[in-house]
Amino acid sequence: MMIVAGQSQSAYFLEEDIPNTERSHTLSVLVDNEPGVLARIVGLFSGRGYNIESLTVSEVEHEKHLSRITIVTTGKPPVVTQIMHQIGRLIPVHRVTNLTWLGETIERELALVKVAGKGEIRDDALRLAQAFNARIVDATLESYVFEITGTPSDIDRFVSLMTNCGLVEVARTGLAAVGRGKIGM
Amino acid sequence: MTRQMTGAEMVIQALIDQGVDTIFGYPGGSVLPIYDEIFQQDKINHILVRHEQGAGHAAEGYARSTGKVGVALVTSGPGATNMVTPLADALLDSIPMVCITGQVPTHLIGTDAFQEADTVGITRPCTKHNFLVRTIESLPRILHEAFRIATTGRPGPVLIDIPKNIQFQTGTYENCKDKAPLTQYNPRREGDADAIRAAVNLMIAAKKPVLYTGGGVINSGRHATELLRDLVKLTGFPITSTLMGLGAYPASGPNWLGMLGMHGTYEANLAMHDCDVMVCVGARFDDRITGRIDAFSPNSKKIHIDIDPSSINKNVRVDIPIVGDVGSVLAEMIRLWKELSPQTDAAAHKNWWNQIASWRAKKCLRYKKSHDVIMPQYAIERLYAMTRGHDTYITTEVGQHQMWAAQFFGFDEPNRLMTSGGLGTMGYGLPAALGAQIAHPNSLVIDIAGDASAQMCIQELSTAVQYDAPIKIFILNNQYMGMVRQWQQLLHGNRLSHSYVEAMPDFVKLAEAYGGVGIRCEKPDELDDAITEMISVKKPVIFDCRVANLANCFPMIPSGKAHNEMLLGEDVSDEEIGNAIGAAGKVLV
Numbered sequence: 001m002m003i004v005a006g007q008s009q010s011a012y013f014l015e016e017d018i019p020n021t022e023r024s025h026t027l028s029v030l031v032d033n034e035p036g037v038l039a040r041i042v043g044l045f046s047g048r049g050y051n052i053e054s055l056t057v058s059e060v061e062h063e064k065h066l067s068r069i070t071i072v073t074t075g076k077p078p079v080v081t082q083i084m085h086q087i088g089r090l091i092p093v094h095r096v097t098n099l100t101w102l103g104e105t106i107e108r109e110l111a112l113v114k115v116a117g118k119g120e121i122r123d124d125a126l127r128l129a130q131a132f133n134a135r136i137v138d139a140t141l142e143s144y145v146f147e148i149t150g151t152p153s154d155i156d157r158f159v160s161l162m163t164n165c166g167l168v169e170v171a172r173t174g175l176a177a178v179g180r181g182k183i184g185m
Numbered sequence: 186m187t188r189q190m191t192g193a194e195m196v197i198q199a200l201i202d203q204g205v206d207t208i209f210g211y212p213g214g215s216v217l218p219i220y221d222e223i224f225q226q227d228k229i230n231h232i233l234v235r236h237e238q239g240a241g242h243a244a245e246g247y248a249r250s251t252g253k254v255g256v257a258l259v260t261s262g263p264g265a266t267n268m269v270t271p272l273a274d275a276l277l278d279s280i281p282m283v284c285i286t287g288q289v290p291t292h293l294i295g296t297d298a299f300q301e302a303d304t305v306g307i308t309r310p311c312t313k314h315n316f317l318v319r320t321i322e323s324l325p326r327i328l329h330e331a332f333r334i335a336t337t338g339r340p341g342p343v344l345i346d347i348p349k350n351i352q353f354q355t356g357t358y359e360n361c362k363d364k365a366p367l368t369q370y371n372p373r374r375e376g377d378a379d380a381i382r383a384a385v386n387l388m389i390a391a392k393k394p395v396l397y398t399g400g401g402v403i404n405s406g407r408h409a410t411e412l413l414r415d416l417v418k419l420t421g422f423p424i425t426s427t428l429m430g431l432g433a434y435p436a437s438g439p440n441w442l443g444m445l446g447m448h449g450t451y452e453a454n455l456a457m458h459d460c461d462v463m464v465c466v467g468a469r470f471d472d473r474i475t476g477r478i479d480a481f482s483p484n485s486k487k488i489h490i491d492i493d494p495s496s497i498n499k500n501v502r503v504d505i506p507i508v509g510d511v512g513s514v515l516a517e518m519i520r521l522w523k524e525l526s527p528q529t530d531a532a533a534h535k536n537w538w539n540q541i542a543s544w545r546a547k548k549c550l551r552y553k554k555s556h557d558v559i560m561p562q563y564a565i566e567r568l569y570a571m572t573r574g575h576d577t578y579i580t581t582e583v584g585q586h587q588m589w590a591a592q593f594f595g596f597d598e599p600n601r602l603m604t605s606g607g608l609g610t611m612g613y614g615l616p617a618a619l620g621a622q623i624a625h626p627n628s629l630v631i632d633i634a635g636d637a638s639a640q641m642c643i644q645e646l647s648t649a650v651q652y653d654a655p656i657k658i659f660i661l662n663n664q665y666m667g668m669v670r671q672w673q674q675l676l677h678g679n680r681l682s683h684s685y686v687e688a689m690p691d692f693v694k695l696a697e698a699y700g701g702v703g704i705r706c707e708k709p710d711e712l713d714d715a716i717t718e719m720i721s722v723k724k725p726v727i728f729d730c731r732v733a734n735l736a737n738c739f740p741m742i743p744s745g746k747a748h749n750e751m752l753l754g755e756d757v758s759d760e761e762i763g764n765a766i767g768a769a770g771k772v773l774v
Binding site for chain 2: 032035036039040043044047078081082085086088089090091092094
């Protein structure tokens with residue numbers, strides 16, 4: 001389902017086939033890249049008591065000053081529909097797409113994972129990194145920084161393994177997502 | 186045509202180009218350049234209030250009583266923060282409003298400068314949209330876009346924060362009223378044709394239909410009101426309305442059930458509960474309307490017409506949502522209905538009206554009359570009777586008096602009742618009356634108030650005196666915050682914590698101190714003469730109507746209860762009142 005600014009969508013009819021269970025949804029929101037636009041989105045979520053599991057934002061079309069915000073939230077379909085309509089009501093929002101409802105979605109996240117240690121721990125870390133296709137982006141005699149790209153659950157697993165390998169810190173980008181196939185949002 | 190001018194000049198010019206003739210405001214350091222421009226022109230009438238909150242509510246009253254945009258102008262910092270309540274009020278009640286605030290110069294933003302506040306940050310959740318003007322080049326388009334956003338789609342308040350240095354800068358002004366809009370905001374007006382057809386078919390087949398209308402009908406404009414009346418005539422359906430929608434269908438009309446909801450009539454609420462087809466027109470299934478949501482109108486198919494897609498399925502799941510402007514959708518419905526010239530189930534409709542007649546026979550608005558003390562309901566009944574034939578606008582504050590006004594004052598026309606429905610702002614009515622009176626200088630404008638609410642923006646009486654705005658503040662004075670007291674009786678064992686006002690001012694002297702006229706009335710048999718006197722005075726009046734102190738506002742759907750679990754005034758004992766709300770209902774507001 002997609003909400004385009006200036007068009008109405010009758011959510012009810014579209015929801016019929018969707019099971020009424022709580023799950024996570026990936027929303028893609030195209031907005032004017034102007035000061036305060038992120039605050040409007042985030043304020044809407046906190047003000048109305050919706051939760052954000054992940055949020056990423058970056059300019060995607062420089063000439064048109066458009067940014068794309070990817071939000072992962074959880075809820076039953078009526079709640080998610082309401083969230084989408086509330087977002088769609090904001091003046092700088094051009095379009096809201098629920099990628100989860102569109103079908104198959106490609107979702108990726110990048111993480112930088114720092115581990116420190118000597119001996120066996122260090123060897124384990126390196127082997128696991130190779131198994132996960134993580135890249136070494138910094139190395140000292142006592143530490144590594146790995147760069148890993150994958151689905152959020154890939155990264156969860158990698159990070160959880162690294163806790164046994166001298167994990168120091170993790171930085172994650174949050175989710176970027178697009179639908180499969182030739183159609184854009 | 187373009188012209189060079191300063192930012193401050195642009196503000197005034199844009200207001201003129203938008204057809205604004207009246208603004209409400211209060212000067213201060215960071216709006217001085219705009220005030221200097223106001224001084225040097227005569228096209229815009231500026232009303233100097235006594236408190237920025239008053240400017241906001243006056244602009245709301247002006248907007249609501251005229252259908253035009255209300256405009257307020259205030260300074261940075263405290264000026265802007267005092268405007269937060271009116272903005273939130275206008276947002277919840279969908280009132281078109283443009284608020285211009287001054288801001289510290291751009292190079293001082295973020296330095297905790299004198300009278301600096303993050304105005305766009307503070308007002309983001311209580312406006313439809315807001316702008317911080319960063320360059321003189323962007324100012325003309327922002328000014329015009331603010332009016333477009335405030336008035337299109339679901340109306341609401343828009344704020345423009347203008348730093349002082351930009352007010353001084355010179356730039357190119359162009360009247361971009363009809364130019365391409367600044368934002369892509371472009372809400373749809375026409376409803377989906379298939380949905381409208383499905384709705385009309387459902388209405389034709391209905392055996393127990395009800396129309397449930399709201400403020401959206403009034404916001405859609407006068408033609409929407411006419412269309413609604415046509416639809417009622419065409420279908421013969423019974424009709425009820427929310428507080429915000431009163432007057433769209435006349436209270437004297439044959440199909441009128443009275444207001445619905447928490448203090449709505451028995452017949453309206455039971456019709457909502459028992460109907461088989463509900464047509465919601467420009468209303469939003471607010472919690473004051475629905476009562477217990479899982480018991481709300483359990484056996485009906487619901488049609489919902491609303492211009493805001495986020496209103497659909499927000500509180501109540503509906504069967505046929507129609508996103509669009511009420512006027513446009515009603516016109517299409519009427520066209521279809523006439524085209525189909527349907528045979529409706531006359532026998533079923535007759536049964537339904539008979540059922541409604543039996544509910545009406547309950548006479549749910551009955552109250553115990555008294556010869557010694559003025560009952561508040563009686564005071565409103567007499568006020569209504571004595572003002573019939575006058576060109577009357579009513580505003581209210583918030584509380585028992587507001588509900589009695591809705592129950593006992595009959596509104597036959599739209600835009601005649603200005604009240605704070607969504608936010609429930611005590612202090613709204615007096616400045617709103619000022620705004621309505623400025624818009625309609627020769628009309629009778631009455632603020633039906635409570636003794637507590639009236640004092641929340643009492644300072645605007647001074648404004649009314651300054652501008653010869655002869656507003657009447659009709660106070661139902663019961664010495665209590667009546668609705669708070671009623672709820673304490675219902676919920677908290679009648680422990681009246683801080684709901685009694687021990688040091689009540691002498692309202693007659695207060696009116697005189699401000700330069701108005703004070704009238705006091707304590708006896709039922711003196712009421713008519715006193716009201717007549719109030720109407721005849723061509724000055725602002727405070728009418729101190731001393732009413733029964735402990736009267737409760739009935740009927741009432743206790744919180745957490747369904748439409749068919751109403752408390753009716755004459756039937757309930759104090760004990761029943763004390764036990765009316767269960768533990769689960771107590772946490773509700």
